[in-house]
Amino acid sequence: MLMPAAILGALIVVATNTEIGTDLPMEIGMLRDAADRKGNFDMGAASEATSNKLGEAGAGSNYRTTSDGFFESADGLRLYRQPDWKPGQRQWQSNFMSRNVPRGQ
Structure with missing residues (x-):
């Protein structure tokens, strides 16, 4: 089980077969928001592929995949949680998260 982590940003994920026109500057801005802002906030919308690409970049080049499927730096x-259906919000959402101390400490 993962240690508690604060959700930093939530990225709305559109249908997996749809690309919504993100470009490199927009993606860099989304990652900067995830790193700089605190609390739970909306990062915008992206395709599943773009969301996962940003999750990998946010977790860093030596990330590992946890038993729960999170990308962990x-x-x-x-941490990055891949897109998951949120029934209360009726949408797919991925999450960018952080911890104050590493897992297991």
């Missing part, structure tokens, strides 16, 4: 401080 090598230092254990940043």
Whole structure:
């Protein structure tokens, strides 16, 4: 089980077969928001492929995949949860999260 993590940003994920025209500057801005802002906030919308690409970039090059399917940074401080259906919100959503201490500490 993962240690508690704060959700930093939620990215709305559109249908998997739809690309919604994100470009590199927009993607960099989304990642910057996920790193700089605190609390739960909306990061915008992207395709599943773009969301996962941003999740990999946010977790860093040496990330690992946890038993729960999260991408976890090598230092254990940043996590990305791949798109999941949120029935209460009636939408797919991925989450960018952080911890104050690495997993297991």
